[in-house]
Amino acid sequence: MPLAELTEWLSEFGGPSFIWCVKRLSGNDTLANGSHQAGPYLPKEFVFPIFPEIDRTDIKNPDRWIDISVQPCPDSRKVRLVYYNSKRHENKRNGRNETRLTNFGGSNSSLLDPESTGALTIFAFHLDESGRAFEAHIWVCQHETEEETVEDRIGPVEPSKWIVWSPDQPQKSLFQPSLARRSSCWLELNEIPHAWLSTFPTGAEVVEKAVTLRSDSHLTPDQRLVKRRECEFEIFRSIEQALELPLIKEGFGSLDDFILRAQTVLQRRKARSGNSLELHARAIFIEEQLQEGNHFAHGRQSEPGKRPDFLFPSQSAYRDPTYPADKLRMLAAKTTCRDRWRQILREADRIDTKHLLTLQEGISEAQFKEMVDAKVQLVVPAPLIEKFPKSVRPYLQTFESFIADVRLLALERHG
Incomplete structure (x- = not known):
């Protein structure tokens, strides 16, 4: 088309x-x-x-x-x-x-x-x-x-x-990204750190704030992931509104000035959307006693020009030809996977089965079969599994289950 x-x-x-x-x-x-x-x-x-x-x-x-x-x-x-x-x-x-x-x-x-x-x-x-x-x-x-x-x-x-x-x-x-009601994670102007009002915080800083507001240590990793993503979205929107809405209300001297500002806002939203899920996953890995550099690597190259979101247990293990390939794992984090899942197939050549964490609310049976044939294992937070076809649900892996598998590999490694 x-x-x-x-x-x-x-x-x-x-x-x-x-x-x-x-x-x-x-x-x-x-x-x-x-x-x-x-x-x-x-x-x-x-x-x-x-x-x-x-x-x-x-x-x-x-x-x-x-x-x-x-x-x-x-x-x-x-x-x-x-x-x-x-x-x-x-x-x-x-x-x-x-x-x-x-x-x-x-x-x-x-x-x-x-x-x-x-x-x-x-x-x-x-x-x-x-x-x-x-x-x-x-x-x-x-x-x-x-x-x-x-x-x-x-x-x-x-x-x-x-x-x-x-x-x-x-x-x-531009400032109606959704009609969702504000949650308790919405920051009023006096609750936003002063430094953030002059320089927009990094994605990692916003995620860290969400973790602080939603520690939820009693919840499963799956529940924490879903709740914190919602919280972080609200934090982001509240900071964005505090910074940008006054400028919008002041008006612009020309259409070009408005377009330039709008593009800045849209690019920031895209950057947040693209990095958010993996940053939340990283935070939960650490909470679950997985040590970065020892149990997992975040954003490190597998081969030159190939950079999966996560490698397990480490980049050095992956690059060690004597390290058993069946003890290696990779995890890609993509908010949606309808078209994007194929991007991960060549991210780590030594790893046969690619794990993909997604928040997409369902998938067709035909596309799921295509993923299975390509040796892609979908990892879906437990609260979202009911949105998938009944025939697919038994073959989905929860985030908690994936963490347990990685932890078991670490125990075998040091056993």
Whole structure:
């Protein structure tokens, strides 16, 4: 698919009468895990202002039928936007309280295709003069290049997060990375270290702050990883807002000045998204009594020009031809893996099975088989495993299990 088609789509549906909700499709959005909830979830905080007629609890599951078109695999139909409100309407304990788009035609829809799980997807809603939506245009990214094109414009989008973007109000959209409510990790201005208000902290410093606020030593490594990532995201957003929002409010002398500032913000977000997961993994390895330099190496070369995120037990062991190859491990940390998993196949030539830690919320059975055939072992935090197909779940390794395996190798080494 030529990239020009995406560029044209972004131009056509990126005008002042559109508002976007951008997210990565989970296994519960597509047909990947056989969920009866098939159909993409959209946050109520986004839906209700543009579809106020379904923001009600006096009737069960209020809905609205709207015209949609899905690209790049052409599909036009009427779909049902429904507010499942049983949690507030009748079943307060086990009910639902969410908004979804349904009636896409099942497996005939490219949006519900299991292979679309993990895909970056734009939901562009067309607004009338009163600000109410009356139709939607959807683009499901087909590969990493398309995703990079979108993220160059709006910033990185992580699993379970969404970005609301108003193409005609980029200044406002820049500081609405999600509609999630603030957590206790949000730092007020007086809680941010003074030095961070002049120079943005490094990723390692933000992760260290998250560890301080969420020590959670009683939790498993998997639970700590998920909770701290959420915490760190809030810390990052709060610092970013404290530094950048005053500049935005002051205004800019020219469009070029704004574009330059926006690019700085977006590049910082990309850097944070790219390094966050491995920094959290490193912190937990150390908490679990794995010594850097002795039990693992972080960011060291395996071969010239090849730098896996983690080598076990060390770079020197890896480069020692007498060290048994079956006692070596490598771990790559990638927030999403739909297209990026192939990048790790040549990161450590001596290691046959590559371990990949990911936060992606599901994967298709076909792509999982492709990974298995390529000898990639997925490592998934335990709280996310239920988002994968039932047939895949038994073959996933938790983060805690991976740490236990590495620890056992260390004991055998010194035994």
